[in-house]
Amino acid sequence: MIGSARAPRRCHLTALPGGCILPPMTPIRTEDADDATLLARYAAGDRAAARLLTARHAPRVFALARRMLREQAEAEDVTQEAMLRLWRIASDWQPGQAQLGTWLYRVASNLCIDRLRRRREIASDGMPEQADEAPGALAQIEADDRAVALRAALETLPDRQRLAVVLRHFEERSNPEIAEILDTSVEAVESLLGRARRELAARLAPRREALGFSDG
């Protein structure tokens, strides 16, 4: 588990004088430009295009990572790393090869899964396991908080099931897009989601009344 106290975030590649504050960029009049166009402009040296791409995609990637990892600092790392990979491949990007947002989700998803696996390896090496990842974690949560209960239940799911649920129900991606992100078939995504929902429902159903949900 990475500690919550951490140094101020700095750019990956170099520590710019005065932190990571960039000089003001020239305004760009292509707010409606598609992602591939913006990326091509960035590759041609237009940094305002990078700012638009960041504003458009970084929040989504961060939300995905935050919900997958539940750790602010790790979610920030994943987001920064995913965006950095985007900047690096900008000049090689082939328009039409994939949706840029889907590509970013895929990179972020893989980074999240890597980190979740690493967590488990560290935990299995004798580090103290997080309480809410332990079996029966839900029973330990006594707070009247639906979000906390759902998060705890989500953490009991296998990584890919959790990822499918987050993408489908929180990021509101379509099943074909999730299939592309997970590099699998739509049928496999439906199967993943079905199993995940059954598991979540089984875990959360006993707490419905306690958390104020009426039967329906």
Added chain:
Amino acid sequence: MAERREPFEGTREELILDPWFAALRAEPAEPPLALLSAILADAAVVDDARNAVHEPTAVVAEATTPAPLPAADADAPRRRLSGWKAAVALAACAALGFWIGIDGRVTVEDGTVWTGARAVAADSMPDDPVGAFFDLASAEG
């Protein structure tokens, strides 16, 4: 055996889970400003690095491309001979030397190194050239 598709199996669970999902969706998940600044700084650094890589590459490409011979080099022999006049004189001397070399009428024993015409004239010179000179001068007045 083909996997059984479950297009509607999630429906009941979704009814149960929807309010839970809604509760979690309501939680803000906005990236902090420092993160966005760091992402943009990364973009700037990658852009700078790309430009730095491309510039030397262009120089190398120019260096490895055979360049046409500069016009100044083609004129270098003339410049080394200190101008057109010197070059023409040298060429004339070379031609004269070549002609002397192949012309059998002119020999080193004659004591002349002039042209064949002059050599022929030398052959017809009188035995007393000084006397002949005064004879010519008196004839012309």
